[in-house]
Structure formats: C-alpha cells, structure tokens
Amino acid sequence: MAKHEYSYYPGCSSQDGASSSNLKRSIDTMCEELDVKLNEIPDWNCCSTSIGYGGGSVLPRMTLSARNIALSEEHNPNQDIVATCAACWLATKEAAERFREDENFLQEANTALAEANLKLTNKTPIRHMAEVLIEDIGYESLASGVKKPLEGIKIAGYVGCQTNRPFGIDGESFENPMYLDKMVDALGADSIPTYEKKVQCCGGALAFSEPEKSQEIIKGIIEAAYDNGADMIATPCPLCQANVEIYQDDINAKYGTKFEMPVVYYSQLISVAYGRNATDAALDGQIIKAKKLEDIAK
C-alpha cells in the first residue's frame, strides 16, 4: 500500500493534449517517487474556474464543484481531495466553505445534484498538492530523497495568486510566502528570496481577453527574474506557467526585449532531482527549454 493516498482532481488543463498536460505527467512521476497514490475522481467535471461568472451565476457555478466533491465522497470515501491546479483548488475549496457556512445554500445545491443522482455531505477536506508536500511529506523528507541535487541552478519561485490567496499555504504570509523557495532549497537548487514578483498576478484568464494589459504585467514578472539572476522560473500554477512562458515571443516583439526564460513546475524540479529522465519530468513539454534541468536529467 502506498504511504499516502488521495482523491485526485486533475482538472481540464491537465488532460492529454491540453495546455498543462506536462504538469500532470510530472505530477505522476513525482508521486511515484514519493509513494503517493492518486485516485482520480471518476467522471469529474470542470470547476468553471475564475472566469465562468459571466455565463453562470453563483449557484450553478458552485454546483459544479458540489458534483466533484459528491463523486469523490461516493467513490473515494475518506480520502482528502487533492488538486494540482490553482483554480481547481480554489473553486472547489471556496464552494465547500460556502456550503458549510450556509445550510440553505447546501440544500439548494443538493436539490440540483439530485438531478444527477448525487448527494453532497461536504465533509471532505479540499487540499492542494503543495500542502501534501509540505504538511504530509515535509521539507526534510523531500530533501532526503534527492539523488541528483539541482546544484548551481538559480530559481525564481513564482507563487502567483491562487496557490496563495485567499486560502494561504501552510499558514504563510500572503505577501511573502516562502514555501516554494524552501522546496527549491530542499532540492539543492538556489532559491531567490529577493524575487519581488513572486506573488504578482499574471493576468489569469484575462491574458486571453485583455492580452495587451496582461502581457504588460507578465513582462514585469520575467524582467524581475532576469534582474535577480535567475536561470529559470518555477511555479505551482498551470495558468501562471502558460501565461509567463508562451507569450515571451509576443512580448519581445512588442517591447524589444530578448526574453527566453524557462518556466517550469515544482513537480518537474522534484522529478529531475529524484533522478528521473527528461521525458518522465515532462521537460519535452517546455516551449522554452529548461536546458540546465535537461543537463541534469540526462
């Protein structure tokens, strides 16, 4: 039996052929190494993330999350739900809290859920994978399994918004969370405590609807990484990863910059540090290659 077992909510962008399929692949590798078993919630649906509010108002939106929690309670009983996507975690946890605070609201959701023959008891803790690493595994234990320390790589820990606000990770400060830096250090790489854009918003979903405004703030996130001497940026959030990586060509064209800054996931760092190869760590999913990680993963 695995040391740790959870009910897993991977989310839409983690699916095969989707924008953070590389997150899921590296999470799978990381979990093999850490003896973590993830039981996917059968038939899970989209949480409607932080942009669904124009089409769906509050009850329909939160009922989407209610369905996922109810499915988890039915098929993976007594297992904490663990999400790897910031927005999935936020939407699910937010819904669970709202149902807990307001009995009528829970009843309304259950009336809707009955149409799909489901019932929500809402007793399940909703957690992020970063919390599993910190609270259930721990930095020391994480460090003890490192086979190939990521020596000499300077990594800007870009926490972003929703893997930090509004719920917080491990009770840390919203303004200067340290958990990502601690993970980076545990893997033998060099964290950058002075990376001032660590909790700056990347524009989120507005990178699609307001590209100019969003790319202006993304530029600042990358620029600060260069200013701090970073070799790469690491993040826990799939939308942060995509937004900060994929528009660098557009930003260069508009602002005359020469950005070529790799943006990777913590799960890729862990996979490489635990001795896995570049494919297992999903480094082939990079648009801007993380060469220093590839060299170690060889």
Next chain:
Amino acid sequence: MSDMNTAMVEKYRSNFLKEVEANVEEGQWVKMCMQCGVCSGSCPLGPHWPHPPQEIFMMIRAGKRDEVLTSESMWLCTSCYNCIVRCPRELPITHIMHGLASYAKKLGLTPAKQPTAEFSQIFWDNMMKKGRVNELKLGLSLYFKDGFGQGIKNAMANQKLGMNMMKAKRMSAAEFFGGHGVKDISGLQKMIKKAEEIEAAKLEAN
C-alpha cells in the same frame, strides 16, 4: 432595456444599495466598505478600471445604478484575490466584483463587445457542452468571435504560438473532433438547469 432590468428599477426605485444587497453575490458586505482604497491600490489592472472597487462601493451607496451596472470596471477583475486578503474589514471584494458583473449581465447592461464578458460567456458555453473545457475550441471561438475575416487574421497572428503548443503536446487537433468530456453529461446539464431555476426563482422573489 430588458424586462428584468425594468422590473428591478421599479422595485428598488430609490435604493440601489438594497438592490445590490438582495441580488448580488456577497452584496450584503458593500455597506461595510470604509473607503480606505487599499483594494484599488492592490489591483493588478487597477489603473485600467474606469472606477476601481473603492469607488464602485461608494457609487453603489450613492445610488449610481446605471453608472455601476454599465461599467467595464468589474470585468477587469483578474481574480487575483489581493483585495480580499488586504481589506482591513475582510470584505470578499473579488466575489462582489464577480457578482456585480454577473448581475449586470443578467440584466442586459454589460457594455457591448466587452472582451472579458464575451470570453466569460464563451468559456461557460464551451464547458457546458461536455462538462469539461475544450481548450482548442475555446481558443478558436475567441479568435472568431468577431467574424470569419477577423478570425483568420487572429489565427494567423497566433500561428507560431499554436505550433509551439502542438509540438509540446499541449494542444491537440484531435480536440476539434469530440475531445474530452464527462460521461454523465445529461445528468450534469440537468443539474445545472435545476440550479439555474432555483436561482431565477429566488431573484423573482427578492
């Protein structure tokens, strides 16, 4: 003016704050705003908002119904939650902004061609078809929202980005034909329809 908007104007005639408290997500918190301005200063797109959150709260109290509900402001919320964690009175500002946007849209007051309002609806419709987001179709719908000609232009401009994503296996042409989805899609759609009915009945009663 939509029928629902006319009905709400009639009902709350001189009290917009009451209308917001009754009908907008977390609207009961609006009167607690103490006008410190931390939310406005903390907003990543704050400089682009015609009226930042602090102003929106005061305008609601001052009864500026049309100015608030037809504003682009709340559609510039990136859901970063900075305002929520910094508000000295812990107002759920992000949710109130989503709530105002959602309510304005229901009443048909959203500015025409507001890009985030359009994207939000495209996202919802996309997701509701199969219960999961189809990213490829989401991107294409966004490119082609202003017609075929503009769509081709947008697609050409983003061709390299698309090729990069395909090469990294982070975008798949197969998604165009079917793609991922939940098995019990009819159950999911019935469930959402019921949730919408419950909500519509509450709005009617308020």
